[in-house]
Amino acid sequence: MATDADTNGEGLGPLDSLLGYHLRRAGSVFGGAFSRAVAGTSLRQVPFAILSVVSANPGIKQGAAGRTLGIQRANMVALINELVDAGYIDRRAAEDDRRAFSLTVAAKGQETLDRFTREILEHEAELLADFSLPERKTLMKLLRRIEAREPPAAD
Amino acid sequence: MATDADTNGEGLGPLDSLLGYHLRRAGSVFGGAFSRAVAGTSLRQVPFAILSVVSANPGIKQGAAGRTLGIQRANMVALINELVDAGYIDRRAAEDDRRAFSLTVAAKGQETLDRFTREILEHEAELLADFSLPERKTLMKLLRRIEAREPPAAD
DNA sequence: TATTGTTATACTCTATAACTATA
DNA sequence: TATAGTTATAGAGTATAACAATA
Numbered sequence: 001m002a003t004d005a006d007t008n009g010e011g012l013g014p015l016d017s018l019l020g021y022h023l024r025r026a027g028s029v030f031g032g033a034f035s036r037a038v039a040g041t042s043l044r045q046v047p048f049a050i051l052s053v054v055s056a057n058p059g060i061k062q063g064a065a066g067r068t069l070g071i072q073r074a075n076m077v078a079l080i081n082e083l084v085d086a087g088y089i090d091r092r093a094a095e096d097d098r099r100a101f102s103l104t105v106a107a108k109g110q111e112t113l114d115r116f117t118r119e120i121l122e123h124e125a126e127l128l129a130d131f132s133l134p135e136r137k138t139l140m141k142l143l144r145r146i147e148a149r150e151p152p153a154a155d
Numbered sequence: 156m157a158t159d160a161d162t163n164g165e166g167l168g169p170l171d172s173l174l175g176y177h178l179r180r181a182g183s184v185f186g187g188a189f190s191r192a193v194a195g196t197s198l199r200q201v202p203f204a205i206l207s208v209v210s211a212n213p214g215i216k217q218g219a220a221g222r223t224l225g226i227q228r229a230n231m232v233a234l235i236n237e238l239v240d241a242g243y244i245d246r247r248a249a250e251d252d253r254r255a256f257s258l259t260v261a262a263k264g265q266e267t268l269d270r271f272t273r274e275i276l277e278h279e280a281e282l283l284a285d286f287s288l289p290e291r292k293t294l295m296k297l298l299r300r301i302e303a304r305e306p307p308a309a310d
Numbered sequence: 311t312a313t314t315g316t317t318a319t320a321c322t323c324t325a326t327a328a329c330t331a332t333a
Numbered sequence: 334t335a336t337a338g339t340t341a342t343a344g345a346g347t348a349t350a351a352c353a354a355t356a
Contacts, residue, residue, distance in 0.1 A: 013211030
């Protein structure tokens with residue numbers, strides 16, 4: 001029979017002192033919550049994020065939406081194509097800059113966004129059942145402060 | 156000229172209320188710290204993590220190391236091959252189970268682990284310069300509690 | 311000259327299914 | 334039967350370089 005330490009190595013070593021590691025693992029736990037929330041659909045985290053940003057900024061240009069989310073221009077192309085093809089986003093030439101595309105959320109996209117936002121929040125709430133409201137707010141605040149330290153993407 | 160809202164869409168929409176999103180972004184900021192710490196080398200986050208776990212658990216079996224880090228058996232194979240080829244890890248048949256491999260960190264691997272742990276901690280400290288010690292401890296505690304909610308990998 | 315979107319391409323991490331050899 | 338490691342393969346996210354059209 002295998003010992004406990006054998007099958008369940010508790011010791012992480014120096015890794016345990018690195019905040020980056022714990023952020024990564026905690027993020028993966030919440031990634032699971034997202035997956036369960038959208039189970040059965042083909043919605044993914046990144047397209048969902050784009051949908052949210054476009055909804056909050058009607059007419060936003062493709063590049064700006066990408067910059068907001070830390071997604072590079074080159075990688076936005078296929079993502080936006082996908083959202084347009086799915087009927088979630090409308091894309092039209094920007095009036096003030098003929099190089100750019102102006103994005104707006106279509107009715108179907110807004111419904112999808114609203115519906116799955118609720119689902120995801122519910123699944124996140126399950127994970128956070130043991131956390132007091134002050135604890136949740138503290139965590140959110142600390143994470144936002146870390147995000148603010150992100151250097152502007154050089155591209 | 157582009158307006159501020161044009162180039163820097165601040166509004167995230169409902170996304171902003173999702174902890175999963177903020178964990179992801181904060182994790183990416185610390186991923187940047189890791190990258191800067193190991194710049195010029197070919198060391199990556201996941202192999203570094205494996206090195207740390209093996210160092211803390213000499214003789215640990217390949218599967219157990221993967222389970223500790225949430226890495227699936229199938230994906231461990233190439234990662235361990237890489238670490239063995241680099242001379243960081245020694246792999247030998249387990250004495251008590253002829254199916255399994257027992258892993259230990261080689262001298263070169265231990266030096267690498269020690270050296271880069273210091274580097275990464277320094278780079279993380281820069282990111283956390285504005286955070287008080289209680290704030291850092293609080294964040295660490297909250298993240299560990301989230302990690303503890305991870306369902307056991309089904310495989 | 312710089313920027314927007316684009317194409318092509320590559321790498322890392324993750325996921326699943328099926329196989330083998332041992333337990 | 335179940336488990337350890339393996340192979341093959343695919344999806345998803347991210348990275349860089351180079352190009353055309355426009356600013």
